[in-house]
Amino acid sequence: MTLHRRRSAEDVKIATPTPPRGAQSAHPTSNSARTALVGTPLLIIGVALAAVNLRPAVTSLASLLEQVRGSVGxxxxxxxxxxxxxxxxxxxxxxxxxxxxxxxxIARAVGWALALLTTGLVIRVLDGPAVVLGGTLLACAGIALGNVLLPVVIKQSYPHRLGMVTGIYMGALSGGGAIGAALTPPLNSALGDWRLALGAWALLAVAAVVLWSAAARHADHVAAEAPKPRRSLLRNRLAWTVTIFFGLQALVAYVIMGWLPEMLVEAGVDRATAGLYLGICTLFGVPTGLLFPPLAVRMRSQSALISSLTAVGGLGLVGLLVAPAAAPLAWSLLAGVGMGVFSLAITVLALRTEDPADTAALSAMAQSLGYLIAACGPFLFGLLRGITGDWSASLVLVLAVTAAQTVVGWAAGRPRTV
Structure with a gap:
């Protein structure tokens, strides 16, 4: 019997989350804030469309990064x-x-996240370097909220279909990243202006806001559930293991999403094709996102699956280091398979917890601290490139992180709960 099946009876009882352990609230919690969303088919579509919007803000900019940099001086x-x-x-x-x-x-919180994302996508194409940074900051703040909240929606509203709905979420997330990378260069050519090409992604975000408003409905009642004793996950070893694993895989993924087109261009690939290769790389997250979460929840341990995907991604990085011009498409594909470990990182957040309250607390810890760990990667990667004049030192650094990810990911995949 799998870990997911052992907990399914308990999940039936959980209609609403209690405040995450270690968290304090200065206000009484309203009924609407405590109840889960009604798990309708329309809500699944709303989750999927929201997820599609959580990556184009990043990958679309990466595909035109050098052009944007030159344009704004x-x-x-x-x-x-x-x-x-x-x-x-x-x-x-x-x-x-x-x-x-x-x-x-959670209905309002996700809605505000999507609205913030939409606002940032519009603002960042209006002016120079500072405005591009500021608008990207707003857009990514909305993405950050969605990153944390949408897995909680899935845990709360679909406890018996956790693997399936997580797979849909991950597939949509990766698909959004892929279309952002692949379609932005053609949009730029067709519209003749990078500002219009990047700003066009705000239309997709508006569609997500509208659909979410129709799909997200809180249940009409609050289940009587005794509050748990509170404790801080900051003192929990497993929580830190999951957090570090999440941070390391995110570091590798955002290095690839941020810098792969530039590496390929320097290897002799034209810019439009380089953007397409990044799109193909991130598109691999669709089948891995659909396949691996349902598989993972049926496995007692996810360690071998995590390590296998990480190793495949490492092969792609080795190819980019040793012979980038020999087979750039193959290296991109291998790197894309490795990035599929993100779907397992999200799944692990639910599998290493007992209920939605713990899922929310672990998700917040892993994604807040994990992404701060990951933030060092893209910056150091580009900085080393500027100092050394090529990508070798940068890729060696990321390969070292990949090796550490393999070890920590194995530990995070073991069948325990916080």
Whole structure:
């Protein structure tokens, strides 16, 4: 009997989350803030469309990074900071997600996250370097809230279909990243302006806001559930293991999403094709996102699956280091398979917890602190490139992180709960 099946009877009892352990609230929690969303088919579509919007803000910019930098007259250090900014923001803004959930309810919290994302996508194309940074900051704040809150929606509203709905979420997330990378260069060519090409992604975010408003409905009642004794996950070894694993895999993923097109261009690939290769790389997250979460919840341990995907991604990085021009598409594909470990990192957040309250607390810890760990990656990667004049030292650094990810991921995949 799997870990997911052993807990399914308990999940039936859980209609609403209690405040995460170790968290304090200054306000009484309203009924709407405590009840789960009604798990309708329309809500699954709402979750999927929201997830599609959580990556194009990053991958669309990466595909035009050098053009944007040249157009606004910014430095290479600015470009390095811009690639690191989303990950920093994911860490910082993610801390607020559980508080918004407890105070206002998850329906409103996700809706505000999507609205913030839409606003940032519009603002960042209006002016120069500072405005691009500021708009990206707002957009990524919205993404950060969605990153933390949507897995909680899935845990609360679909406890018996956790693997399936997580797979849909992960597939949509990866698909959004892929279309952001692959379609932005053609949009840029068709529209003749990078500002229009990047700003067009706000239309997709508006669609997500509208659909979420229709799909997200809180249940009409609050289950009588005795509050648990509170404890801080900061003192929990497993919580830290999951957090470090999450941070290391995010570091590798955002290095690839932020810098792969530039590496391929320097290897002789034209810019449009380089953007397409990044799209193909991230597109691999769709089948891995659909396949691996349902498989993972049926496995007692996810360690072997995590390590296998990480090793495949490492092969792609070795190819980029040793012979980038020999088979750039193959290296991109291998790296994309490795990035599929993100679907397991999200699944592990639910499998290493007993109920939605713990899922929210672990998700907030892993994503806030984990993304702060990951933020070092894109910045140092670009900085080393500027100092050394090539990508070798940068890729060696990421390969070392990949090796550490293999070890920590094995520990995070073992069948325990916080």
């Amino acid at each position: 910014a430095s290479h250090a600015w470009a390095s900071a811009l690639t690191a900014l989303p990950v920093v923001c994911f860490g910082a803004a993610g801390v607020l997600a559980p508080r918004l959930n407890r105070r206002f309810g």
